[in-house]
Amino acid sequence: MANDADLTGHDAAPEMCADPSSAAAAPQPPKHSARRALTKITRGTYLKEAALKNLFLLCAFVAVAGVALIFIFVGIKGWPIFGKVGIFDFLGGATWFPTKGHFGILPLIINSLLAMTGALVLGGPLAVGTAVFLSEVASPRARALVRPAVELLAGIPSVVYGFFGLVLLRPIIADLFGGLGFGLLTVWLILAVMIVPTIATLTEDALNSVPEGIREASYSMGATKWQTIWRVLLPAAKIGIIDAIILGMGRAIGETMAVVMVAGNASVIPADVLKPFLTLTTVIVMDMPYASGDHRTALFGVAIILFVISMIFVAAIRVISRFGKRVG
Amino acid sequence: MQSQERVNKNVTNGIALAVIWLAAIATVGALGTILVYVFVNGIGQLTPTFIFTNPHGVLMEGGIWPTIQATLYVTALAMLITTPIAVLAAVYLAEYAVQGRLVQTIRFAADSLASVPSIVMGLFGLSLFVEGLGMRLSAIAAALSLAFLLLPIIVRTTEESIRAVPKYIRWGSYGLGASKWQTVSRIVLPSALPRITTGVILAAGRAAGETAVVIYTMGTMINAPVSPMDPGRTMPVDLMLKAQEGINVPSAYGTAMLLVLMVLAFNLVARWIGRRNRRMQG
Amino acid sequence: MSERLASLLQDQASVGSGRDKFEVKKLDFFYDKFNALTDITVGIAEHAVTAFIGPSGCGKSTFLRCLNRMNDLIPGTRVEGQILLDGQEIHGPGVDPVDLRRRVGMIFQQPNPFPMSIYDNVAYGPRLHGMRKKSELDGIVEESLKRANLWKEVKDILGRGGLTLSGGQQQRLCIARVLAVEPDVLLMDEPCSAIDPTSVQKVEDLMAELKDRITIVIVTHNMQQAARVSDFTAFFLQEMAGEPAHLIEFERTAALFTSPKDKRTEDYITGRFG
Known part of the structure; x- marks a missing residue:
């Protein structure tokens, strides 16, 4: 596959020489150092290198197979619901009451978007600020403290975030604002922290890849640090930061375990940020243990939607990056 | 003014x-x-009883030993499955691939795989491995599902590690009459090994803390798996169930603490390898 | 081979073996569509030192890398014309570039020891080609390090990492590493530009010793170096940006530096451009 040429660095597939010894029989020069004949590639060498290359390609192809398999195997379990309910009624239906035969996931979609948006509003600035701190402001010592903290935040399992939200944050919210503490506000706070490492790491990479000369040019014109950051660096790293934010959005909308513990899980669009709500991901956790028949199919249908949303985010990043390259 | x-x-x-x-x-x-x-x-x-004994009674008093075993078991299995494939895939992308449609497709697929929500990966594992291939709720079904989750992570860190090996070191090897595979296996991979290891360890931490994938592929039964076909309940799943149902919250704190300690340990080991490597090369 | 060159070689049979190791005929080199080198015809004398000089970007390193097909590793490169090694076409059907590189070794501008011990660095090549016996490897490592004039400095620290040596020692380690696979030809791509002056002296002395058994081609920015170490000198020039580079003049080193035939060579060696 691809280009076999670079196996040996030869431009054309080499002609096989089954018998290397025939090449070795070149005439020997009379004096000085011996003139050896050039060796041909043996079939064995060629086949070995080609086999290895194709083995590696096969491994790389597992990723493609993975995406296809997910599509197929989530698809076969979930697709029937689109036929049964109709894709528009599934996506646009306002009532999710599966035990009564209502399979409208619009409230779940809206709730997921609400959860994501709030997390982004809170977590985005926090993450970008942290990234700017790491890349532009921090002393080496401060950096040596903050960067591992960001890495650790990325490593903490989502179930621990959820547990933390449940046992510490939820009671605090309940005390401050009344109610039980389950709801959008608690989810926003938890998700905001969870998306910080994703956005901060990628934003820092983007800032670090801005050439040093640009900073110097700005400072040499009398710009303050903040002016340099705001007018030069952030615009220069814009594409990378947008990519980072989209990935953060993907992380937020796909997050399950942390949300399920603090969302309260009621299948309506919440009237305010302190009321329980259900999202695309949490509905699966809540209903899967007992769902059967169409209900179960509908949950797989929700998974298809989640998968498609995540693919759209990835595709968006591709398009933006390509566009960014063209603009310069 | x-x-x-x-x-x-x-x-x-x-x-x-x-x-x-x-x-x-x-x-x-x-x-x-x-x-x-x-x-x-x-x-x-965190008493020895908590860590090393089995739970008992309706409130799951006692220890969480089987969940620790299940976590380690499924993590190790997932790493065994993923690491070789991911490293070789990264070798392809970093050393062999020629820019083109094929490589673009592979990269797009890897990026997509990396952003699949874990709950979707869980349902996928349920559909393909547990039900489709008849593995039932088992460590192997969980490990295979986790493998798809970890693959893009390890591929990316490994590819970066391989690309960080300076070009002229490769030239040195080619200039001595080494074939591509000889150069990759004897020079490039050993040079990249510390960074690859760091990436693999961090991925293992991710696997050990994963809940949504494991709950649908390995189940919730308290059991220390012996064979890959055995079901079990991992620590994150245990924590989630205890927290959800509000039973034995003190034990949930213990599990949460162990999970955090584990992540800390993985991070510290990865960091230590990175630092040792820098010192040796510097 | 040009007639002039042939007569030159006959006159000067004392230099080298009196025979060409490489014969390059009408070579053109392309990066994708860009024609980087054109119409290079030159003979490289066996057991002599040939220097390639010229301003940066004149294609001399590219040409050097054609001689052991290192350019094959860069996607999109292409060669037209002929390069004969001992009368055999190196781009001939089925010729193994890997084995070619073993016979035509290469030293790079940046010393590039592998991140492993001094011993393992030198033993790397022989091991690649199947040698396993410790006693034989020991012999080759010692012999190669001696030929590279590095043995005295490292004989007690063979287990230490190659990267712990100084820049000049690293470069001689790389030379020892190449010598261990017994190449016929040593291509040196600005081998002295990244090392300290004392080490430069050592590497230059080494070249004089090695040429009894090996054909050496060196690319250098430094005209004094070319004058000191080489028997033949080739001057390359890219006259216009975007145009391919040419071989302007090829002569005995003494002749080229004292009485260049081409005006452009004269301008270059007297420092008028580049």
Whole structure:
């Protein structure tokens, strides 16, 4: 596959020489150092290198197979619901009451978007600020403290975030604002922290890849640090930061375990940020243990939607990056 | 006038930098709060009985030993399955691939795989491995599902590690009459090994803390798996169920603390390898 | 081979073996569509030192890398014309570039020891080609390090990492590493530009010793170096940006530096451009 040429660095597939010894029989020069004949590639060498290359390609192809398999195997379990309910009624239906035969996931979609948006509003600035701190402001010592903290935040399992939200944050919210503490506000706070490492790491990479000369040019014109950051660096790293934010959005909308513990899980669009709500991901956790028949199919249908949303985010990043390259 | 402008400029600068400092402090503060809270509440739980004995009774009193075993088992299995494939895939992308449609497809697929929500990966594992291939709820079904989750992570860190090996070191090898595979296997991979290992360890931490994938592929039955076909309940799943149902919350604190400790340990080991490597090369 | 060159070689049979190791005929080199080198015809004398000089970007390193097909490793490169090694076409059907590189070794501008011990660095090549016996490897490592004039300095620290040596020692380690696979030809791509002056002296002395058994081609920015170490000198020039580079003049080193035939060579060696 691809280009076999670079196996040996030869431009054309080499002609096989089954018998290397025939090449070795070149005439020997009379004096000085011996003139050896050039060796041909043996079939064995060629086949070995080609086999290895194709083995590696096969491994790389597992990723493609993975995406296809997910599509197929989530698809076969979930697709029937689109036929049964109709894709528009599934996506646009306002009532999710599966035990009564209502399979409208619009409230779940809206709730997921609400959860994501709030997390982004809170977590985005926090993450970008942290990234700017790491890349532009921090002393080496401060950096040596903050960067591992960001890495650790990325490593903490989502179930621990959820547990933390449940046992510490939820009671605090309940005390401050009344109610039980389950709801959008608690989810926003938890998700905001969870998306910080994703956005901060990628934003820092983007800032670090801005050439040093640009900073110097700005400072040499009398710009303050903040002016340099705001007018030069952030615009220069814009594409990378947008990519980072989209990935953060993907992380937020796909997050399950942390949300399920603090969302309260009621299948309506919440009237305010302190009321329980259900999202695309949490509905699966809540209903899967007992769902059967169409209900179960509908949950797989929700998974298809989640998968498609995540693919759209990835595709968006591709398009933006390509566009960014063209603009310069 | 001009000096007024300069004052404004400096005031703005000061305020903005203070805000950036605040963001960093908030991030560290969030981590600190989580760690301190989990530690303070969890440390009392961490007795040998808690770690090394089986639970008993309706409230799951006693220890969580089977969940620890199940976690380690499924993590090890997932790493065994993923690491070789991911490393070789990264070798392809970094050393063999020629830019083109094929490589673009592979990269797009890897990026997509990396952003699949874990709950979707869980349902996928349920559909393909548990039900489709008849593996039932088992360690192997969980490990295979986790493998798809970890693959893009390890591929990316490994590819970066391989690309970080300087070009001229490769030339040295080719210049001595080494074939591509000889150069890759004897020079490039050994040079990249510390960084590859770091990536693999961090991925293992991810696997060990994963809940949504494991709950649908390995189930919730308390069991220490012996064969890959055995079901089991991992620590994250255990924590989630206890927290959801509000049973035995002290034990949930203990599990949360152990999970955090585990992540800390993985991070420290990865960091240590990275630092040792820098010292050796510097 | 040009007639002039042939007569030159006959006159000067004392230099080298009196025979060409490489014969390059009408070579053109392309990066994708860009024609980087054109119409290079030159003979490289066996057991002599040939220097390639010229301003940066004149294609001399590219040409050097054609001689052991290192350019094959860069996607999109292409060669037209002929390069004969001992009368055999190196781009001939089925010729193994891997084995070619073993016979035509290469030293790079940046010393590039592998991140492993001094011993393992030198033993790397022989091991690649199947040698396993410790006693034989020991012999080759010692012999190669001696030929590279590095043995005295490292004989007690063979287990230490190659990267712990100084830049000049690293470069001689790389030379020892190449010598261990017994190449016929040593291509040196600005081998002295990244090392300290004392080490330069050592590497230059080494070249004089090695040429009894090996054909050496060196690319250098430094005209004094070319004058000191080489028997033949080739001057390359890219006259216009975007145009391919040419071989302007090829002569005995003494002749080229004292009485260049081409005006452009004269301008270059007297420092008028480049």
